[in-house]
Amino acid sequence: MRKKSIILVAVCFVLTVFMCSASAFNRVDLQKLRKTGNCPGGDLSFADLSFANLSDANLSEANLYKADLTDTNLLRANLTEANLTKAILVSANLSDANLFNAKLLEANLFHANLYNANLSTAKLNGAKLGNTHLFLANLSHAHLIRADLSYADLRRADLSYADLSQANLSYTDLSYADLRFADLRCTDLEGVNLNNAIIRDAEFDRGEKNSGADFSNEKII
Numbered sequence: 001m002r003k004k005s006i007i008l009v010a011v012c013f014v015l016t017v018f019m020c021s022a023s024a025f026n027r028v029d030l031q032k033l034r035k036t037g038n039c040p041g042g043d044l045s046f047a048d049l050s051f052a053n054l055s056d057a058n059l060s061e062a063n064l065y066k067a068d069l070t071d072t073n074l075l076r077a078n079l080t081e082a083n084l085t086k087a088i089l090v091s092a093n094l095s096d097a098n099l100f101n102a103k104l105l106e107a108n109l110f111h112a113n114l115y116n117a118n119l120s121t122a123k124l125n126g127a128k129l130g131n132t133h134l135f136l137a138n139l140s141h142a143h144l145i146r147a148d149l150s151y152a153d154l155r156r157a158d159l160s161y162a163d164l165s166q167a168n169l170s171y172t173d174l175s176y177a178d179l180r181f182a183d184l185r186c187t188d189l190e191g192v193n194l195n196n197a198i199i200r201d202a203e204f205d206r207g208e209k210n211s212g213a214d215f216s217n218e219k220i221i
Contacts, residue, residue, distance in 0.1 A: 025067075033057070040078075050088075095133075140178075150188075 029042030033049075038058040045065040055075040062082045069089045076096045085105045095115035099122050106126040116136045125145040132152045141161045148168045155173050160180045164187050171191040179194075182202045 033059075045083075055093075 025045050025047040026043040029039050029044060030047055032042065033039040033044065033054075037054065037056070039062055040058050041061045042059075043063045044059075044067055045063050046067060047064070048068045049072055050068045050070040051072060052069075053073045054077055055073050057074065057077045059082055060078050060080045062079070064082055064084045064087050066086045067084070067088070069087055069092050071090070072092045074092055074094045074097050076098075077094070078098050079102050080098050080100045081102060082099070083103045084099075084107050085103050087104070087107045089107060089109045089112050092109070092112045094109075094117050095113050096117065097114070098118045100118050101121045102119070102123070104122055104124045104127050106128075107124070108128045109132055110128050111131045112129075113133045114137050115133055117134070118138045119142050120138050121141045121143075122139070123143045124147050125143050127144070127147045129147055129149045129152055132149070134152055134154045134157050137154070137157045139162050140158045142159070142163070144162055144164045144167050146166045147164070149164075149172050150168050150170045152169075152172045154177050156176045157174070158178045159174075159182050160178050161182065162179075163183045165183045166186045167184075168188045169184075169192050170188050173193045174197050175193050175195040177194075177197045179197055179199045179202045182199075185203050185205050187205075
């Protein structure tokens, strides 16, 4: 009986250590970021970086899984190919940031500033992007399946070849946006402003143009 208890305690200890190591950030990497403002390729998963000033930081290929970046200043930050899956970026400043090919699966970017940000080929499936500022953002070839973009500002954004299938675009401003070859099937377009948007070869469901979206002066060129 005692032998079984010892084995059980040992197994629980191993599992606890494994779970902690699997979910905790690397303290050396966190200290490096705080000291230098850079941590390319570092493990910052689950780290609390809320309200931090990380402008111009190099976080390329960093692991920021489930990191808290609420109200964080990431102006001009390099986040190319970073893992931001399920990260919290509410009200974060990502203007002019480079998020090329970054993973933002199910990330929360509500009310974030992504002015002129590069999100080309980024994975944003299931991400929360409601009320975000994406004016002039580059989202070409981005994956936005089931993403919530309601009330977002996407004026003059590049969404060419983007996959927006099943996304929520209700009351989004897409005026002058480039939607060439974008996939908009099963997308909620209620109240969308597509004034002067380029929609040549974009894929819509039958009847989607009668969904309440404003297609006035859209450009099919």
